[in-house]
Amino acid sequence: MHPSPRDLSAGTVLSPEVADALGGGRPVVALESTLLAHGLPRPDNRAAADDVEAAVRAGGAVPATIAVLDGVPHVGLTAAEVDRVCADPDLAKLGVRDLPVAAALGLSGATTVSSTALLAAAAGIGVFATGGLGGVHRQSVDTFDESADLTALSRTSLVVVCAGVKSILDVPATLERLESLSVTVIGYRTTTFPGFYVADSGSTLDWSVADAAEAARVFAARRELAPGAVVVANPLPLDEQLDPALHDRVIAGALTAADEAGVRGKDVTPFVLDHLHRASEGATLAVNVRLVLRNAELAGQIAAALAGVAR
Amino acid sequence: MHPSPRDLSAGTVLSPEVADALGGGRPVVALESTLLAHGLPRPDNRAAADDVEAAVRAGGAVPATIAVLDGVPHVGLTAAEVDRVCADPDLAKLGVRDLPVAAALGLSGATTVSSTALLAAAAGIGVFATGGLGGVHRQSVDTFDESADLTALSRTSLVVVCAGVKSILDVPATLERLESLSVTVIGYRTTTFPGFYVADSGSTLDWSVADAAEAARVFAARRELAPGAVVVANPLPLDEQLDPALHDRVIAGALTAADEAGVRGKDVTPFVLDHLHRASEGATLAVNVRLVLRNAELAGQIAAALAGVAR
Amino acid sequence: MHPSPRDLSAGTVLSPEVADALGGGRPVVALESTLLAHGLPRPDNRAAADDVEAAVRAGGAVPATIAVLDGVPHVGLTAAEVDRVCADPDLAKLGVRDLPVAAALGLSGATTVSSTALLAAAAGIGVFATGGLGGVHRQSVDTFDESADLTALSRTSLVVVCAGVKSILDVPATLERLESLSVTVIGYRTTTFPGFYVADSGSTLDWSVADAAEAARVFAARRELAPGAVVVANPLPLDEQLDPALHDRVIAGALTAADEAGVRGKDVTPFVLDHLHRASEGATLAVNVRLVLRNAELAGQIAAALAGVAR
Ligand SMILES: [Mn+2]
Ligand SMILES: [Mn+2]
Ligand SMILES: [Mn+2]
Numbered sequence: 001m002h003p004s005p006r007d008l009s010a011g012t013v014l015s016p017e018v019a020d021a022l023g024g025g026r027p028v029v030a031l032e033s034t035l036l037a038h039g040l041p042r043p044d045n046r047a048a049a050d051d052v053e054a055a056v057r058a059g060g061a062v063p064a065t066i067a068v069l070d071g072v073p074h075v076g077l078t079a080a081e082v083d084r085v086c087a088d089p090d091l092a093k094l095g096v097r098d099l100p101v102a103a104a105l106g107l108s109g110a111t112t113v114s115s116t117a118l119l120a121a122a123a124g125i126g127v128f129a130t131g132g133l134g135g136v137h138r139q140s141v142d143t144f145d146e147s148a149d150l151t152a153l154s155r156t157s158l159v160v161v162c163a164g165v166k167s168i169l170d171v172p173a174t175l176e177r178l179e180s181l182s183v184t185v186i187g188y189r190t191t192t193f194p195g196f197y198v199a200d201s202g203s204t205l206d207w208s209v210a211d212a213a214e215a216a217r218v219f220a221a222r223r224e225l226a227p228g229a230v231v232v233a234n235p236l237p238l239d240e241q242l243d244p245a246l247h248d249r250v251i252a253g254a255l256t257a258a259d260e261a262g263v264r265g266k267d268v269t270p271f272v273l274d275h276l277h278r279a280s281e282g283a284t285l286a287v288n289v290r291l292v293l294r295n296a297e298l299a300g301q302i303a304a305a306l307a308g309v310a311r
Numbered sequence: 312m313h314p315s316p317r318d319l320s321a322g323t324v325l326s327p328e329v330a331d332a333l334g335g336g337r338p339v340v341a342l343e344s345t346l347l348a349h350g351l352p353r354p355d356n357r358a359a360a361d362d363v364e365a366a367v368r369a370g371g372a373v374p375a376t377i378a379v380l381d382g383v384p385h386v387g388l389t390a391a392e393v394d395r396v397c398a399d400p401d402l403a404k405l406g407v408r409d410l411p412v413a414a415a416l417g418l419s420g421a422t423t424v425s426s427t428a429l430l431a432a433a434a435g436i437g438v439f440a441t442g443g444l445g446g447v448h449r450q451s452v453d454t455f456d457e458s459a460d461l462t463a464l465s466r467t468s469l470v471v472v473c474a475g476v477k478s479i480l481d482v483p484a485t486l487e488r489l490e491s492l493s494v495t496v497i498g499y500r501t502t503t504f505p506g507f508y509v510a511d512s513g514s515t516l517d518w519s520v521a522d523a524a525e526a527a528r529v530f531a532a533r534r535e536l537a538p539g540a541v542v543v544a545n546p547l548p549l550d551e552q553l554d555p556a557l558h559d560r561v562i563a564g565a566l567t568a569a570d571e572a573g574v575r576g577k578d579v580t581p582f583v584l585d586h587l588h589r590a591s592e593g594a595t596l597a598v599n600v601r602l603v604l605r606n607a608e609l610a611g612q613i614a615a616a617l618a619g620v621a622r
Numbered sequence: 623m624h625p626s627p628r629d630l631s632a633g634t635v636l637s638p639e640v641a642d643a644l645g646g647g648r649p650v651v652a653l654e655s656t657l658l659a660h661g662l663p664r665p666d667n668r669a670a671a672d673d674v675e676a677a678v679r680a681g682g683a684v685p686a687t688i689a690v691l692d693g694v695p696h697v698g699l700t701a702a703e704v705d706r707v708c709a710d711p712d713l714a715k716l717g718v719r720d721l722p723v724a725a726a727l728g729l730s731g732a733t734t735v736s737s738t739a740l741l742a743a744a745a746g747i748g749v750f751a752t753g754g755l756g757g758v759h760r761q762s763v764d765t766f767d768e769s770a771d772l773t774a775l776s777r778t779s780l781v782v783v784c785a786g787v788k789s790i791l792d793v794p795a796t797l798e799r800l801e802s803l804s805v806t807v808i809g810y811r812t813t814t815f816p817g818f819y820v821a822d823s824g825s826t827l828d829w830s831v832a833d834a835a836e837a838a839r840v841f842a843a844r845r846e847l848a849p850g851a852v853v854v855a856n857p858l859p860l861d862e863q864l865d866p867a868l869h870d871r872v873i874a875g876a877l878t879a880a881d882e883a884g885v886r887g888k889d890v891t892p893f894v895l896d897h898l899h900r901a902s903e904g905a906t907l908a909v910n911v912r913l914v915l916r917n918a919e920l921a922g923q924i925a926a927a928l929a930g931v932a933r
Binding site: 011097098100101142143144146147150254 | 792806846
Binding site for chain 3: 484491498518530531541
């Protein structure tokens, strides 16, 4: 059901370490590059890139950061390639539908949740760690703005470990869409759906798993039954979350500012993240890095457990 | 294009009779278990289970009631297994996305339209009988509540015989979504789309078929062309429907009651069904059983006709 | 990844010229028949049919007009078959979900964007020229009316050359849906999304290609990566577009007239096109033919370029 590395389209490059791990059936975790290129400010993003990869290793897996360089998808980056992703201010943001344009025109770009998931699954990687999923935007009843992440996850077989969906989205509507699209969503040791910077989004889940092994077993069953992702929602502990009162205040301020500035579409997320960073005096950024590190480590554990599940 | 029984994921169990029929190319009709576990009150549901299976046989096919027991999908249940599905008050309701969770955690549950369709098609069963499809909920413009049945049917190759969509839904919106998703919808001897308890939902269809053989030929053409279901809408005869005036009154009452009680999501359908049952003094329940029996028999006839269509 | 002509379902007939071209790996462009049967008035549609096929040849490819005759999908029509499609006032309009009904009941009909795309891709044709795509209807928040073209394009691997979406639709909402569904959209020598009769819809695109060869390379990359179409948006030159002031006036008038006449669903497009034709004294019709000819020629060029791209 899953392509082996040999099935990769000619254009994709695997790093030697990732190719070796996949060839040997050892655990690998995919990481997106949009967080590095567009989610965290330069030059702090470079250290975060290393920290996230180290967290995957601490969990027991090989990290495979994914990006497109000069039109070629790379699954697993060398240190020099991570330098480039973190330093280039002009890197495009590439979803699934943008990948073929980048390939044809030789462009470089960071991959989003949708494109990272696609490239990871095509490479035979079963687990992916990120911060928050895209989803249904507030006011989407007027704008129809819904992230391509949702349909991509409904078609792609892999585990996505996240801390919920991006804070600026309509969380209940996004959870409904995930249900309509038959994406499996499970809480990690909770049925509270996390709210990214905060532990509780206000929405609940039907299912939770007690450990990484259970999450791996859910995915092993899913990939035999039907295409589509298993989202593992991993909330921050209460003592590591952003203060909920501060959270509500800065989110509201950021959305108002984006609206007043007429920012739309792909530009909303970076605008809002930047505003939150400044309004919270850096607190959102620190929390964002923290939750990604936690997700990366848990993803490593799930990948390690999955490597022990017989196909 | 269709998996043979040998392609089933290791975990699925076929009953001997179903395995034998599928192996011999004889007609089989899938039946869902949510109707038994959550749609009809105990203990009357047990007799209904037998009656529905008998109706499939009267139509000329072998019934395959589907449920998940201790994490294992069962296609075709023994009498003792039907007992269990009908008696257990704690059975979960499992859509496609819940199946892998049940498998991993060893849970038991009743299958919905989406999961019954998936498991049936995976087992090589081409026809499925149910009462009404899930769909777009009223107020979905606010809640985004749309049943996973719709996208599941857009991806699954089988015939679904029903009496329309569940009464509490937004029927015109559901028909539009079925069109957007390229699900084929045909009326059985009518272009009036049925309204579940009543013969006429107020919406019309573009196509009708004159008999079971035509329905089978539509499906035979569909499965060669593209994935996705053929919905056969089978209205109750006028003299068997619920009185339309009573229908409109109790539906409105049930929706108001659910709203006032703050019932949401998965809990709305059982709440409303229970309210309708009481408000109509049992009439909705009797009509519900009647329409399922009619659908089961027609599904048996279509399956029998399909067995005669060369692949 | 693509079916060869030998994989066609038994029922589809290829014209000798199309079969020969596909067998020899020579460029072919699919054309829809709804434009002929329902978009242009008889008898002028017959000459337009020839002109569009000639434009494909001028671009360097073999035209394959697609229609269903007596239940059988035809890919490539003889002159007599084009006569029939252009002359028959009772021809049905067949989307993907209607094709199996036509096959089972032996009906004839014109194919829409969704069904033309499906049949073309199944025949191994990589490029399709049309006028405008279907999409999200205005007031769809109330009606849920969204064309099946959108999800069909998200699942079908081919290039669709168009002049935007049908004028009566909600263009920004349609572009959002195309993004949510991961359909690649590129402008031909522009990042202005065209407005069908007019060069500028008011919406912009992220990507443009400089020539047919670049468009072919984008598609070659897409079909290796993931199912789904590449939409090439090809605006009319400013001096060939409908006068924008006239455009806005007649569109508003046509929508009001359709609303007042209670026209709905599938009937809206032909009603509005007819109204526009009369209100503009034939100008919309002339522009419609012009843009289709331009799209057909560009599609021919892209198909020719694609034939030179190694698989
Ligand atoms: Mn968006
Ligand atoms: Mn729901
Ligand atoms: Mn429509």
